[in-house]
Amino acid sequence: MEELIQSVIAQEAEAIKKIPVTEAFSKAVDLIHKQVHGRNGKLVASGMGKAGQIALNIATTFSSTGTPAVFLHPSDSQHGDLGVVQQNDVLLLISNSGKTREIVELVDLAENLYPGLPLVVISGNPESVLAKSADVFISTGNPEEVCPLGLTPTTSTTVMTVIGDALVVALMSKIGFTSGDYAKRHHGGYLGDKSRLQAGNGLPLSGK
Numbered sequence: 001m002e003e004l005i006q007s008v009i010a011q012e013a014e015a016i017k018k019i020p021v022t023e024a025f026s027k028a029v030d031l032i033h034k035q036v037h038g039r040n041g042k043l044v045a046s047g048m049g050k051a052g053q054i055a056l057n058i059a060t061t062f063s064s065t066g067t068p069a070v071f072l073h074p075s076d077s078q079h080g081d082l083g084v085v086q087q088n089d090v091l092l093l094i095s096n097s098g099k100t101r102e103i104v105e106l107v108d109l110a111e112n113l114y115p116g117l118p119l120v121v122i123s124g125n126p127e128s129v130l131a132k133s134a135d136v137f138i139s140t141g142n143p144e145e146v147c148p149l150g151l152t153p154t155t156s157t158t159v160m161t162v163i164g165d166a167l168v169v170a171l172m173s174k175i176g177f178t179s180g181d182y183a184k185r186h187h188g189g190y191l192g193d194k195s196r197l198q199a200g201n202g203l204p205l206s207g208k
Contacts, residue, residue: 008146015143015155016162028120028136029170032090035118036067037175041088043069048102050153051094051160058092058164064185065168066177074102077109087114093121096156098128107133122163124156138163
């Protein structure tokens, strides 16, 4: 069992190392910055199933670090929740296959609401309909799942999470996000106390 677990960890770590780091990352950061911090829009993240859970995590992490973001469930978007989208927003859509029906439909719905709404796509399929419709396409590298059936989203969702973290950290750097800024958005718990302590001591977010 220990050998199996070590193998899983090793495979996922290797998949992270193989994420294609291209200019798409900087283009995505610049686009999100322009829409959110330049035009007072927000980031709207969406995904279906487990990819949706990753999108939710990315949205909440962006929000807590100075870039307003919300999660929009693609199915709920067809029943009124599309109304959360505004004309200066930017969509961040996650789909491993790049052809998830609900996400493809969300693109059409958003385009009908606000034509030309910018779109960032994270996917493992550069030839997919979503990838080709994106303003910025970020590839996961399409890693093999560690699931023994090759079916359950495992490695792919790990890679998606890391890509989201990279975008968040890059935006924090671009906007000069500080411990004081963090404290204003995170009042409770250990992190709230820590951020206020760092801000009071004039320390940056890293504590260095």
